[in-house]
Amino acid sequence: VAGATGGVAQAQAELEPNSFEDITSYNNFYEFGTGKEDPARNAGALVTEPWSIKVDGMVDNPGDYTLADLLDGLTAEERIYRFRCVEAWSMVVPWNGVELADVLAKVGVQSQAKYVAFETTVQPDVMIGVQRRVIPFPYVEGLRLDEAMHPLTLLATGIYGEPMPNQNGAPIRLVVPWKYGFKSIKSIVRITLTDEEPPASWNIINPREYGFYSNVNPNVDHPRWSQATERQIGGGLFASRKDTLMFNGYEAEVASLYEGMDLNEFY
Amino acid sequence: MDVVGTLNAALRRVPAWLVYVAGAAWAVWLFWQALNQLGPYKVEPINVLERAYGEVALQLLVAGLFVTPLRRFLGLNLLKFRRAIGVTAFFFVLAHFLVFAVLDVQSLERVWTEIVKRPYVTVGMAGFLALIPLAITSNNLSIRKLGGATWRKLHKLTYAAGLLGAVHFLWLVKGFQIEPIIYTVIIVGLLATRVKWSSLRPAATA
Incomplete structure (x- = not known):
């Protein structure tokens, strides 16, 4: 674990974050529309206050937590991470957040739990994408427990x-920097500890295109496009593509999680 | 109809070359916005420009397919603009392809891989190829050389190009998105107006 965080510090120093403007005006958040600029245009009416997160399943302290309760005693730190979308573009984002592991320690994960499931808020009145049913809602995602406990995995605020x-x-989302962006579920209202692999939205919609793991992997193409290279946002009309890094550049930290797994099969 | 008559009279005074000028100006304006990262091109101009050229191309293909039914069902005569609409559509498809190849994918080898490996790119490419003979023969000399009947038969390839364009769009989006479905419905509807339904029906019994 110490080695993993040491690697983060080293990696962080080399990364040049995108502008706040870039990061907040080019988003995928299908609850607010499918265009990249739709979330910035439409998400203003999202109700984030008060915010309650249901924690249930195989935990010692289940219940409805306010954001303050859930984060009480934890200090948000800055983590500058690469962010790689499954659509083959990428950004660098300076997140502020806490390690998911610390939050899970607080709610008390029981020994039989193997996975963590997450759910995004559904506010049909203000979510145009929900009204249009572009995909099934609520958006759900999940991680294996060891992925969730990894020191790189954040709950960002x-x-x-x-x-x-x-x-x-807003107000709280997952950040898993070595996986495609859609795994980093937004506006979380529920966290469930379970012993079965939880459903994941894009995996349900199109299992051939989106696996449960969805680790960034330049060697496993999306059926409709190559994942070998990516376009870094912010370079303008003549930006050249960059090679995509295994596990989005976090191979040293996370490769051991998948030892012995065929990443072509568990994509 | 009076309105149609007035419209037809007004349209007779509009030269067809205006379509080319407007098309070229629009293409340059889109490129200019992308280059300077204005409006929707602010953060990521490459994909947005690629999309924009592709969409204008599809809209022009649809416009071209509207000419005949508008004349047949409403008496509105846009025939003299059809060639310009079609050729402009071709140039937008070409621009769309160039943005894809040069600015997006950025290597000939990868362009080839994309065309071969990705069905939605294959379909789009097929649509582009279908338009090439049409663009080349969109002049009076070709009509004379080929003869009207052959020329008209060849230019039925626009039907294929329209359908391929719609499928290309349907196939590339994620999730349930309404826009490509609208294009597909309109194009299929326009093609349906071309079918000679009477000849499809079994002969009526006496």
């Missing part, structure tokens, strides 16, 4: 020291 903008998943 801010960007650039500002409270999380609505279009980026």
